[in-house]
Amino acid sequence: MARLCRLAQFARIQSTWTGSMNVHPKVRPIRVHEGRFEPVQAALNAAQALQSGQVIATPTDTIYGLAALAQNREAVQKLYQIKGRHADKPIAICVGQIEDIYTWSEVTVARAVLERLLPGPVTVIFRRKPELNLEFNPGTDLVGIRIPDHPFILAVCHQAQGPVALTSANVSSAPSTLAVEEFAALFPELHSVYDGGRISDTEEARLGSTVVDLSEPGSYRLVRPGSARLRTVKVLEKIGLTPR
Numbered sequence: 001m002a003r004l005c006r007l008a009q010f011a012r013i014q015s016t017w018t019g020s021m022n023v024h025p026k027v028r029p030i031r032v033h034e035g036r037f038e039p040v041q042a043a044l045n046a047a048q049a050l051q052s053g054q055v056i057a058t059p060t061d062t063i064y065g066l067a068a069l070a071q072n073r074e075a076v077q078k079l080y081q082i083k084g085r086h087a088d089k090p091i092a093i094c095v096g097q098i099e100d101i102y103t104w105s106e107v108t109v110a111r112a113v114l115e116r117l118l119p120g121p122v123t124v125i126f127r128r129k130p131e132l133n134l135e136f137n138p139g140t141d142l143v144g145i146r147i148p149d150h151p152f153i154l155a156v157c158h159q160a161q162g163p164v165a166l167t168s169a170n171v172s173s174a175p176s177t178l179a180v181e182e183f184a185a186l187f188p189e190l191h192s193v194y195d196g197g198r199i200s201d202t203e204e205a206r207l208g209s210t211v212v213d214l215s216e217p218g219s220y221r222l223v224r225p226g227s228a229r230l231r232t233v234k235v236l237e238k239i240g241l242t243p244r
Contacts, residue, residue, distance in 0.1 A: 027187040027188065027190055027191075027192065027193055028193075029180045029193040029194070029195035030042060030045075030192060030193065030194050030195060031195045031196075031197075032059070032152045032194050032195065032196050040155050040159075042152070042194060043152060043155035043156050043159055044159055045192070046058065046067075046152075046156045046159075046192065046194060047156050047159035047160045047161075048159075049191045049192055050067065050068060050069045050075070050156070050160050050164060051069060051160065051161070051162075053068075053069070053072050053074055053075045053078075054068070054075065054190075054191035054192070055067065055068045055075065055078050055079050055082055055189070055190055055191060056068075056190060056191055056192050056193070056194065057169050057180070057183065057186070057190055057192070057193040057194060058152060058153050058156065058194045058196075059150055059152055059153065059194065059195070059196030059197075059199055060094075060146075060148040060150050060153050060166070060199075061119070061120065061121050061148040061149040061150045061199075062121045062148070062199070062200075062205055062207075062208050062209055062226075062227055063168055063169070063176040063177055063178060063199060063205060063206060063208055064168070064169035064176075064177045064178070064179070064180065064182075064183060064199065065094075065153070065166045065167060065168060065169050066079055066082060066083065066166070066167055066168070066169045066186075066190070067079075067094070067153075067156070067164050067165065067166050068164070068165045069160060069162055069163075069164060069165070070093050070132065070133055070136050070162065070163040070164060070165040071132075071133045071136075071162045071163065072133075073133065073135045073136075075165075076091070076133075076135075076136055076165055079091070079165055079167065081189075082186060082189045082190070083167060083170070083171060083172050084171050084172045085167070085172040086172070088139055089172075090137040090139070090140055090142075090143075090144065091136075091137065091144075091165050091166070091167045092123050092143070092144035092145060092146050092165075092166055092167070092211075093132075093136075093143060093144070093145055093146070093163035093164060093165055093166065094145075094146045094147070094148060094153065094157055094163070094164040094165075094166040095145060095146075095147055095157055095163055095164070096147070096154050096155075096157035096158040097147070097158075098111065098114050098115060098118065098147070100145075100157075100163070101114060101124070101126070101145050101147075103129070103131065104128065104129055104131060104132045104143060104145065104163055105126035105127060105128055105129055105132075105143055105145060106126055106127040106128075106129060106215075107126055108126060108214055108215065108216070108217045109214055109239070109241075110239070113235065113236070113239055116235045117232060117235055118146075118147040118149075119147040119148060119149035119154065120147070120148075120149050120228060121148070121149070121208075121209045121210060121226065121227050121228045122146070122209055122210050122211075122212065122226075122228055122232055123144040123145065123146045123209045123210070123211040123212070123224075123226075124144070124145055124212060124214055125142050125143065125144045125145075125211065125212065125213040125214060125215055125223065126142065126143065126145070126214060126215050127141055127142055127143075127215050128140075128141055128142060128143040132163065136165065142213070142215055144211060145163075146166060146209060148209075150196070152194060152196055153166075168208060169183045169186065170182075170183055170186075171185075171186070175206060176206045176207075176208055177206075178198055178199045178200055178205055178206065179197075179198045179199070180193055180195045204227055205227060207224075207225065207226050207227045208224070208226050208227065209224075209226045209227065209228070210222070210224065210225060210226030210227065210228040210229050210232045211223040211224035211226060212232055212236070214236075214241075216244065218240075218241060218242065219241055219242050219243070219244040220236045220241045220242075220243060220244070221243065221244050222243065
């Protein structure tokens with residue numbers, strides 16, 4: 001039922017051009033918001049851009065992100081270059097539904113646990129499956145996976161037909177961003193920027209998702225506290241997982 005509700009949200013996403021902004025003239029943010037009886041054109045356009053090897057900016061449930069298709073080596077390289085991120089630092093993938101987590105990783109917890117955490121501001125880490133691009137995060141046998149609780153990026157993931165590499169929309173080591181104006185300097189490097197408005201008025205949101213390593217059965221390791229630490233730990237300890 002929850003998934004059906006989210007799919008209904010997707011069908012109400014509308015794309016319009018924003019008014020004048022002091023940004024790069026070739027890349028103007030495309031505002032995405034709910035509107036009655038409108039097609040999912042913005043999400044379709046974003047997914048097509050990803051499939052063609054482009055890098056886009058998108059709102060999530062925590063902060064703005066940069067996205068590329070994880071199975072496309074050149075697109076992932078472009079993503080790293082835009083952020084100025086060191087190649088040794090792994091990037092998480094974003095998927096549209098719980099079933100996709102099983103496609104790309106070796107899940108160690110019951111499905112009910114994943115359903116308690118996701119969609120939401122949590123990144124779960126499992127051992128990767130060989131189906132995931134071997135050149136994506138080649139220095140580790142683990143992969144972080146997100147299902148953000150945001151209708152636009154979920155719609156994009158459903159249409160992209162593959163895992164979406166997702167990282168924060170900022171230059172590496174700079175603060176994460178809650179509004180498109182905060183990363184306008186990156187616009188010239190991006191195919192398109194999707195503006196969901198200011199994501200939050202609290203600085204806590206800049207903490208991003210809570211990252212938890214569940215790759216070892218029976219235990220968990222909190223990699224990054226993020227914005228949902230207390231809720232995540234409560235869910236995991238309720239089912240008997242121990243911290244490591």
